[in-house]
Amino acid sequence: MSKRREFLQTLAAGSAAMTGLACGGGGAVTASSGPGGGPPPPPPTPAPTSPILVIITAEGGMDLLDALVPIGGANAGAYQNLRPTLKVNPAATTDLGSNIGLNNAFAGMAALHQQGRVAWLPGIGMPNPTLSHFLAADLWWQGSAVPGGTGWMGRYADLAFARSGDPLRGISTDGLPLGLQGVDRNFVNISSPDTYRFPSTRSEWGSVEDPVPLRAGFTDGFALSGTPGSSGLKAAMESGQLYDQAQSLFSNLIGTSRRTPSVPYPGDATYPDATLRDGYRHLSYQLKFIAEMVAKDLPSQVFVATTGGFDTHSNHARDFPLLLKEMGASLSAFYADLASISTAKGNAQDRVLIIGWSEFGRRVRENNGGLDHGTAGLGYAIGKGVKGGLYSNFPDLTSLDSNGNMKFTTDFRNLYATVLDKWLGVSSRTVLGGSYPNLGFL
Amino acid sequence: MATFDALKSTWTPDDVLHFGRRAGFGLKPEAAATLAMRAIGTTVDAWVDGSADEAALTAALPLANVVDYPGYGNEPDQWAPHPFNLRVEHPADLTEAQGYWVWRMQYAPNPFTEKLALYWHQHFATGAKKVDNIPLMLKQIQLFRSLGRGPFGDLLLAVSQDPAMMIWLDTVQNKVEKASDVPNENYAREVLELYSLGIDNGYNQQDITELAKALTGWDYIGRDFPDPKNPYYYNDAEFIVYRGQANPYPDHPWLHGYAMLPNQRKSGTFTLFGVTLDLGADSHYGADAIRLILTQRAQACAGFLAQRLLHFFLSPELPANVVNDFRDVILANNFAIGRSLKVLFKSAYFYDPAHRFALVEGPVAWSVRIARLLMPDLASAMAPYLQNPANPPRFGAWSAFVNWDTSGFFNMGQDLLNPKGPNGWKEHGGWLNSDTYRHRTRTAYALAAKEGRGDDHNHVPRFLFDTDIHEWFPATPASALDVFNRLVALLQPAPIPTGLRDAWLTLVWAKPFAWDGKPATEDAVRRLAFLILCSPQAQQH
Secondary structure (H helix, E strand, O other), X not given: OHHHHHHHHHHHHHHHHHHOOOOOOOOEOOOOOOHHHOOOOOOOOOOOXXXXXXXXXXXXXXXXXXXXEEOOHHHHHHHHHHOXXXXXXXXXXXXXXXXXXXXXXXXXXXXXXXXXXXXXXXXXXXXXXXXXXXXXXXXXXXXXXXXXXXXXXXXXXXXXXXXXOOOOOXXXXXXXXXXXXXXXXXXXXXXXXXXXXXXXXXXXXOOOOOOOOHHHHHHHHHHOOOOOOOHHXXXXXXXXXXXXXXXXXXXXXXXXXXXXXXXXXXXXXXXXXXXXXXXXXXXXXXXXXXXXXXXXXXXXXXXXXXXXXXXXXXXXXXHHHHHHHHHHXXXXXXXXXXXXXXXXXXXXXXXXXXXXXXXXXXXXXXXXXXXXXXXXXXXXXXXXXXXXXXXXXXXXXXXXXXOOOOOOOEEHHHHHHHHHHHHHOOOHHHHHOOOOOOOOOO | OHHHHOEOOOOOHHHHHHHHHHHOOOOOHHHHHHHHOOOHHHHHHHHHHOOOOOHHHHHHHHHOEEEEEOOOOOOOOEEEEEOOOOOOOOOOOHHHHHHHHHHHHHHOOOHHHHHHXXXXXXXXXXXXXXXXXXXXXXXXXXXXXXXXXXXXXXHHHHHHOOHHHHHHOOHHHOOOOOOOOOOOOHHHHHHHHOOOOOOOOOOOHHXXXXXXXXXXXXXXXXXXXOOOOOOOOOOEEEEEEOOOOOOOOOOXXXXXXXXXXXXXXXXXXXXXXXXXXXXXXXXXXXXXHHHXXXXXXXXXXXXXXXXXXXXXXXXXXXXXXXXXXXXHHHHHOOOEHHHHHHHHHHEOHHHOHHHOOOOEOOHHHHHHHHHHHHOOOHHHHXXXXXXXXXOOOOOOOHXXXXXXXXXXXXXXXXXXXXXXXXXXXXXHHHHOOHHHHHHHHHHHHHHHOOOXXXXXXXXXXXXXOOOOHHHHOOOOOOOHHHHHHHHHHHHOOOOOOHHHHHHHHHHHOOOXXXXXXXXXXXXXXXXXXXXXXXXXXXXXX
């Protein structure tokens, strides 16, 4: 283990990080024994013929160090010194090897790790990092060698989705981040399956009876408006038309009755921990909704969920464990739920890959009760097709940049390249505009 | 300033309508025709100054919340005029606060005051979810009404010391108890990045660190405090710097300070933009650090404001020289925002036809504007009530609008008073995606189709927006085309192609036209209004 770590560190400290090269592939926990000395986890399932990708972004800048905690070596000393009040006790972590402890507050993730189904990417980030949330999030979403006005998933949609008549291929359950906007195609976003039809009225009656003929007039609004002459009109035509195309397809497929998940999700009355929320559009709500869409065989290939609240400048000790718990519990409920879903193209757990990131990590040194903006963060991939383990070198906490932030170790575009090449089966070079090596977890 | 030198000498009703959409929440065609007869200069001055009498608005407030409080058991529902519940002891909730502010936008005699407050709310985006105190949120909006036209430096300092903002971006958490404590830099970063200069525009990490140091120990004291058992419930708050002094208001608590500590403020000096100041009384305990942004980075700050203001009031896509010219207008006016906007609204450039309908309208302003155009004004809305207090005023039932739809504004992508982050909402094209568009059509239905539901125990139907189509047509239409033309004149979408118009008329008026007062005729009028409002053209302003 230590030899591999040294190898990874050498590579990252050299040219690899600066040029965006991967630290390629050696971290899987698929050797003769499993993590923690248990039996080896089952091998990953082969890539499915109809893969589904679920992307989860955690907005606000999710702290790396209190999630994957340095519990040994020089890093542990530096961590404990710079976080005198916020530091996580190693006893409250699960050993991932390589001197890293997984915070047990990250509910359910240790179990997924022990099944060998989580690839961890501590230290993921970008060259010339920005400490602005909004610029960083946009750079992440653009995911390009040369950032332009489109996002990496939007460019994937340009490549893989039909220009029209295919509105449900990519679905966001909360908003339309830059990453989902292509030149010709955007993702549709559907925040709730309720009353997803046109006209979508709020109550049992209005003065207009028999609204069905209105649908033709609504469609005419896009069909007969010609080429939009302004950027605003273009945005309205694209978004309105996507809704118009999606609404009948979606409402037919989703039906009127809601699916009952096979396992309770955080916030459900039957969930064992009543402290976990399920607010409208909370991550748990979004993942439950995505499971329903998968179960109902929507022709969707990519789902995007968004969670937030990670901007823990203050009250970090109070808020961060809860944020981790909600995220981990939602992820593990979703993963378990997928196992029970038979789709037309196979078992859902075999078909789904989950990846996630945040726009940056947080400052190593605490302020008085919180953590300010930082650089390197935590990326992850979860799935039955994942070879679990560490696929990024942990940042060196004894060698910080001039602002006291970590130097990133894995270029974020390597994660995208791995997913595009090995899961979605398209050329990452085409989508990313540059060559980024695969990380090896697929 | 070249771009804005040429004055608009006379204006047409279409110019006035453009002005009304941008500098307010729209004007009915009749009002625009009247204003077009007046001189542009004095009209713009009075509009921006907000010189109309607001007494009628204040008088109507106790009746303004037309909402269906559910009755229990045999009690009837209380669909009756109420004041908005905006004090913590009720307790105030976000939906009523949203309803209150939007009601004000709909009926304000000085719509520019509310439109500018909406601009500043977008600029200094502060969210109720974290602040968790509705009176403090509304205190901040009131700050925008009172200082929004004034020198930006005064507003920036007032916002920096505004309790809602101090909770939102952790100024109240920026406390140091011992020399080694590290200040919290949340506000220091965002005040530069989002509120005054723009990303990485004239500052660096060292400036952020120093500014955070200058703002340590800032706090406030809770006032108007109805429940002594719950120190977090108060209706007002007063800014103060905690330097170890005794609480000047023994009956009121320090809200975030810890009075047992000797000091929560750094001592010594700070250096910002190359200027070194003492952290104590000489720098007004850090307030001068906020002032330094404007004095040391005037060009960058004026340029940032020019970009933001033009994006909101004029166009999203302007050449750099135009933005620079407006920056110079702001500098020449010493950062007085009202005076700078008067220059904009009087310039020929503002009325260039290329700018008409060049902006996607934000969902709150869009909803309010449609309500203003389709519904009676304040005096007419009050008339039924004044005749007989058993009749509710015909106000837009905004709290019910928000409640019935879990949250109308949230779903349209502008959860008023509750943005997700300090960068506010992405404007223009960012307002629109397939989900927010969907929810705009829901709002369009509520407004155009007189959506209502149920009834109370007297079986009286209740409407969210109690519109009367006869008020939309001051002259009797002679044809379906007349109806269409009048609706377009009233609702003011971007130009609708004739092919689309004809397709709608065929769809809606299958029978020969007759203005006969029959339900089917009203139905057709409302369908047409609904289709217009759902069109891509109607999302522009």
